[in-house]
Amino acid sequence: MNFRDVMALAKRRGILQAAYEPYGGVAGFFDYGPVGVRLRRKIIELWRQHFVLGFGALEIDSALIGPESLFKASGHLSEFDDLLVECLECNKLYRADLLVEGGGALDRDGIAVALAGKKCESCGGKFDVPRPFNLMFSTNVGAGRGTPSYLRPETAQGIFQAFPWLLRQNRGKLPLAAAQVGRAFRNEIAPRQGPLRLREFTQLELEHFFLPNDEPELPNPLESIEINLVPAKGKKKSTTVGNALSSGIVDSSLVATHLARTQNFLTSLGVAKDKLRFRQHRANEMAHYSSDCWDGEIYTSLGWVEVVGVAHRGDYDLSAHDSSSSKEFRVPLPGTEKEREVWVPNIGKLGKEFKGKAKSILEAIKNVDIEPDISIKANGKTIVLSEEYLSQKTERGSEMVFPYVVEPSFGLDRILYCLLESSWKRDGEREWISLPQETSPYDLLVAPLMTKDRLDEKAQEILQSALDMGVDAYYDEAGSIGRRYARADEIGIFFSMTIDHQTLEDGTVTLRERDSKNQNRLSIEDALDKVRR
RNA sequence: GCAGGCGUGGUCUAGUGGUAGGACUAGGGCCUUCCAAGCCCUCAGCGCGGGUUCGACUCCCGCCGCCUGCACCA
Numbered sequence: 336m337n338f339r340d341v342m343a344l345a346k347r348r349g350i351l352q353a354a355y356e357p358y359g360g361v362a363g364f365f366d367y368g369p370v371g372v373r374l375r376r377k378i379i380e381l382w383r384q385h386f387v388l389g390f391g392a393l394e395i396d397s398a399l400i401g402p403e404s405l406f407k408a409s410g411h412l413s414e415f416d417d418l419l420v421e422c423l424e425c426n427k428l429y430r431a432d433l434l435v436e437g438g439g440a441l442d443r444d445g446i447a448v449a450l451a452g453k454k455c456e457s458c459g460g461k462f463d464v465p466r467p468f469n470l471m472f473s474t475n476v477g478a479g480r481g482t483p484s485y486l487r488p489e490t491a492q493g494i495f496q497a498f499p500w501l502l503r504q505n506r507g508k509l510p511l512a513a514a515q516v517g518r519a520f521r522n523e524i525a526p527r528q529g530p531l532r533l534r535e536f537t538q539l540e541l542e543h544f545f546l547p548n549d550e551p552e553l554p555n556p557l558e559s560i561e562i563n564l565v566p567a568k569g570k571k572k573s574t575t576v577g578n579a580l581s582s583g584i585v586d587s588s589l590v591a592t593h594l595a596r597t598q599n600f601l602t603s604l605g606v607a608k609d610k611l612r613f614r615q616h617r618a619n620e621m622a623h624y625s626s627d628c629w630d631g632e633i634y635t636s637l638g639w640v641e642v643v644g645v646a647h648r649g650d651y652d653l654s655a656h657d658s659s660s661s662k663e664f665r666v667p668l669p670g671t672e673k674e675r676e677v678w679v680p681n682i683g684k685l686g687k688e689f690k691g692k693a694k695s696i697l698e699a700i701k702n703v704d705i706e707p708d709i710s711i712k713a714n715g716k717t718i719v720l721s722e723e724y725l726s727q728k729t730e731r732g733s734e735m736v737f738p739y740v741v742e743p744s745f746g747l748d749r750i751l752y753c754l755l756e757s758s759w760k761r762d763g764e765r766e767w768i769s770l771p772q773e774t775s776p777y778d779l780l781v782a783p784l785m786t787k788d789r790l791d792e793k794a795q796e797i798l799q800s801a802l803d804m805g806v807d808a809y810y811d812e813a814g815s816i817g818r819r820y821a822r823a824d825e826i827g828i829f830f831s832m833t834i835d836h837q838t839l840e841d842g843t844v845t846l847r848e849r850d851s852k853n854q855n856r857l858s859i860e861d862a863l864d865k866v867r868r
Numbered sequence: 869g870c871a872g873g874c875g876u877g878g879u880c881u882a883g884u885g886g887u888a889g890g891a892c893u894a895g896g897g898c899c900u901u902c903c904a905a906g907c908c909c910u911c912a913g914c915g916c917g918g919g920u921u922c923g924a925c926u927c928c929c930g931c932c933g934c935c936u937g938c939a940c941c942a
Contacts, residue, residue, distance in 0.1 A: 526941090
């Protein structure tokens with residue numbers, strides 16, 4: 336099963352197709368159809384079970400458009416802003432900073448200067464002036480010129496900027512896990528390979544915050560999870576998560592924890608263990624915010640496809656928003672509560688004595704430890720503040736620190752693609768999607784053997800009770816029964832229930848299981864009970 | 869973005885300077901007691917825009933999209 340086949344099936348069976356298809360399509364954008372939406376929902380639900388529910392994560396849904404200041408702080412404005420340079424002869428496009436030695440350390444002008452003498456590596460032609468290309472879609476908020484804003488390039492910033500609010504919701508406690516499912520946007524230069532490289536995509540992200548000196552340990556039940564690791568240095572290794580952590584292959588216990596959770600989640604979706612590996616980023620492929628990152632990759636006909644990144648982001652994001660915004664993003668470090676006596680200015684007396692100069696005096700002693708008879712410089716004069724202008728008070732406080740964060744970030748579209756490719760089975764003429772029931776788009780096909788003798792009425796009746804029970808059921812009465820099984824198989828419906836004449840007599844139906852094609856005759860109640868998840 | 873190739877119903881495809889056929893799928897009907905049976909009928913297509921021409925799906929140009937390679941890819 337290759338890329339072409341999967342995309343043809345996806346279109347034929349209502350999973351996905353190019354967006355704006357009647358207008359020729361727009362590269363990098365896709366529409367999901369009825370079956371595709373069901374598959375996405377199932378994946379998201381399973382993800383929520385693994386990473387949100389039963390884990391106490393706080394789930395949010397933040398705005399898609401953000402102000403420039405936010406993305407200045409997050410680093411996306413500068414880091415997503417590649418300087419590209421084009422060869423005037425052969426029109427090849429290069430990353431300017433990669434052409435210049437030490438280009439990463441230079442600013443834009445520096446790169447332009449260093450580039451002046453360089454020639455195109457492939458044809459020896461001259462370069463055009465370098466031009467910036469930002470991966471973020473820009474827009475303006477409001478009327479007139481408006482406020483420069485961007486579509487978010489990752490859902491994560493929505494969580495980081497909301498951290499003070501979320502911390503309150505968590506009643507000030509760490510660790511705190513915050514989750515978000517939503518779309519993110521990147522104006523890729525050349526999107527290809529359909530749902531694997533999109534300009535608009537869906538992320539499933541968890542941000543797991545903790546105190547630097549109190550990183551959550553690897554939970555016991557996860558220690559024995561087996562995973563395939565490809566470290567940046569050293570050899571590929573299959574081992575348990577516990578071993579990986581104790582031997583130092585994985586440095587952080589929380590990263591190890593989320594590698595294990597990720598392994599559990601992906602295999603429960605139906606991904607085969609031997610087609611799943613975690614590859615550590617080398618220093619030079621690390622994102623600007625990340626200090627350690629492991630990509631979860633699934634093997635497909637296109638090679639290894641990255642579907643998740645488990646990144647240690649340190650305090651990069653919170654400290655960035657702390658210094659760029661007016662909010663406090665640090666938290667008090669428990670056990671460091673202290674009382675101390677401090678001197679504070681007596682503003683009333685200062686005002687009376689120094690009148691208009693009082694303001695500059697206060698300005699001068701801001702952020703300075705003061706005590707009686709301190710000399711300060713204000714308005715070019717040296718002033719000695721005696722005890723009468725000061726008073727003493729007791730200050731209570733803690734040392735403030737930035738929490739660290741570990742982030743597992745999943746690409747829904749990529750997961751869906753990999754799942755389709757890997758679960759598509761073929762046996763002669765028969766083709767079917769062999770997904771576990773949890774991720775199948777429907778639980779049950781309800782089909783009358785024929786549309787006469789009121790078999791269809793009976794089938795409709797059973798359909799309704801199945802739907803009432805919360806079973807995802809699909810009704811089909813068109814064509815031969817074999818044809819309907821085939822249709823159901825192709826979108827991965829897990830069970831098929833057939834209503835025949837005997838059903839009318841004794842209330843039994845045949846229940847067929849997709850993968851084995853085995854059939855059993857059961858009472859309607861038993862059958863529905865078996866189908867219900 | 870560059871170079872090359874390609875673009876015909878939902879899918880796979882045939883074809884011509886005089887506006888298109890097939891197979892599969894789908895829908896309707898007949899028939900049918902369990903894995904795409906059969907018969908009848910039906911829906912639906914030359915990616916978009918210009919140019920040449922009496923006439924363009926066909927030739928030319930531009931754009932869009934797809935594929936391959938290069939470059940890019942938190």
